[in-house]
Amino acid sequence: MGRKVYAEISKQALIHNFHVVKQKAPNSKILAMVKANAYGHGIVSVAKILKAADAFGVANIEEALILRQAGIENPIVLMEGFFDSTEFEWIAQYQFIPVIHCIDQIEALEAQHFSSPISVWLKMNTGMNRLGFSQETFLSAYERLKKLPFIHIIGFMTHFPQADERENPFTAQQTEIFLDTIKDLPGEKCLANSAGILAWPQTHYDWVRPGLILYGASPFADKTSADLNLKPAMQLTAEVISIQTIAKGQRVGYGGKWESQSNATRIGIVSIGYGDGYPWHAQSGTPILVNRHLTHIVGRVSMDMLAMDLTHLPDTKVGDPVQLWGEHLSIEHVAKGAGTIPYELFCRLTDRVSIHVVD
Numbered sequence: 348m349g350r351k352v353y354a355e356i357s358k359q360a361l362i363h364n365f366h367v368v369k370q371k372a373p374n375s376k377i378l379a380m381v382k383a384n385a386y387g388h389g390i391v392s393v394a395k396i397l398k399a400a401d402a403f404g405v406a407n408i409e410e411a412l413i414l415r416q417a418g419i420e421n422p423i424v425l426m427e428g429f430f431d432s433t434e435f436e437w438i439a440q441y442q443f444i445p446v447i448h449c450i451d452q453i454e455a456l457e458a459q460h461f462s463s464p465i466s467v468w469l470k471m472n473t474g475m476n477r478l479g480f481s482q483e484t485f486l487s488a489y490e491r492l493k494k495l496p497f498i499h500i501i502g503f504m505t506h507f508p509q510a511d512e513r514e515n516p517f518t519a520q521q522t523e524i525f526l527d528t529i530k531d532l533p534g535e536k537c538l539a540n541s542a543g544i545l546a547w548p549q550t551h552y553d554w555v556r557p558g559l560i561l562y563g564a565s566p567f568a569d570k571t572s573a574d575l576n577l578k579p580a581m582q583l584t585a586e587v588i589s590i591q592t593i594a595k596g597q598r599v600g601y602g603g604k605w606e607s608q609s610n611a612t613r614i615g616i617v618s619i620g621y622g623d624g625y626p627w628h629a630q631s632g633t634p635i636l637v638n639r640h641l642t643h644i645v646g647r648v649s650m651d652m653l654a655m656d657l658t659h660l661p662d663t664k665v666g667d668p669v670q671l672w673g674e675h676l677s678i679e680h681v682a683k684g685a686g687t688i689p690y691e692l693f694c695r696l697t698d699r700v701s702i703h704v705v706d
């Protein structure tokens with residue numbers, strides 16, 4: 348197989364996590380977020396495994412087309428809507444559902460005539476200040492859309508930036524603004540992301556929009572996936588390709604940032620680096636597993652390799668499997684060591700990492 352660096356995606360784990368969402372939000376439909384190549388897990392395989400989802404959420408038309416062309420028939424929501432009118436043809440042909448979040452999009456729709464109906468979601472900005480109509484402009488946006496005979500408004504959406512902070516009242520305040528603004532408008536409501544689903548049950552309503560928890564990672568800084576009964580869907584694996592024994596005072600890697608403190612330090616070199624998406628900024632001390640034994644990386648991550656301390660693991664040999672994250676090493680811990688979040692670790696994997704669906 349040559350250089351070994353691969354991600355195994357567990358079908359059972361994805362299905363388990365999907366059921367956790369179902370249990371948490373039993374009366375809501377599920378808009379499963381598969382944008383960014385299903386958070387690096389492989390968009391087509393994940394959509395096929397999660398075929399029970401009521402809809403899939405993607406970031407752009409390219410991702411939506413990949414799904415349709417792979418035979419996925421579930422409704423597909425374009426989370427940022429369309430970027431220009433060249434996308435209208437695809438939207439109409441494949442029945443994609445754009446999220447309408449700004450006035451320019453309404454103007455573009457007004458200048459167009461669709462012969463078949465187009466379904467849309469209308470987005471409200473309740474405090475994240477990223478996309479969506481403000482409380483003040485929302486109703487007039489709704490009225491303008493309503494006048495277009497070819498537009499069917501499915502419902503209303505907003506997004507939470509701080510739902511992972513259980514003690515922070517901001518999510519509840521956003522929900523109140525949302526409900527106050529739409530009042531009795533007919534349509535479905537869609538608010539909760541992963542953290543909202545777990546921490547704010549009062550925000551579930553008609554639809555929930557899980558991303559991270561489907562892949563088995565925790566959206567909370569103080570909880571791991573195991574605490575939340577989630578199963579990591581990805582196991583990222585590489586292998587030991589070389590072992591060196593170095594003396595006290597010798598240094599490892601670019602910049603000589605890590606120095607051996609003993610006369611018989613064993614260093615294992617692993618077949619993964621930032622060219623594969625493992626973060627360059629992971630610090631010495633970031634956890635790593637070899638043969639299921641815990642150790643840590645030392646020195647700077649290179650493009651194709653990284654180094655780990657094997658001094659306390661004398662039986663380790665070249666060819667042994669190394670887990671970067673997965674079932675036995677939580678991605679939350681690795682993310683801490685790299686000063687980042689699980690979302691970024693998943694999404695930054697490059698196509699040098701082959702993806703295999705297992706079980």
Ligand SMILES: Cc1ncc(COP(=O)(O)O)c(C=O)c1O
Binds near residue numbers: 380541557558560
């Ligand atoms: C609008 C929107 N909804 C839902 C999600 C899913 O969020 P999470 O992965 O935290 O569940 C995202 C993710 O970025 C998003 O942008």
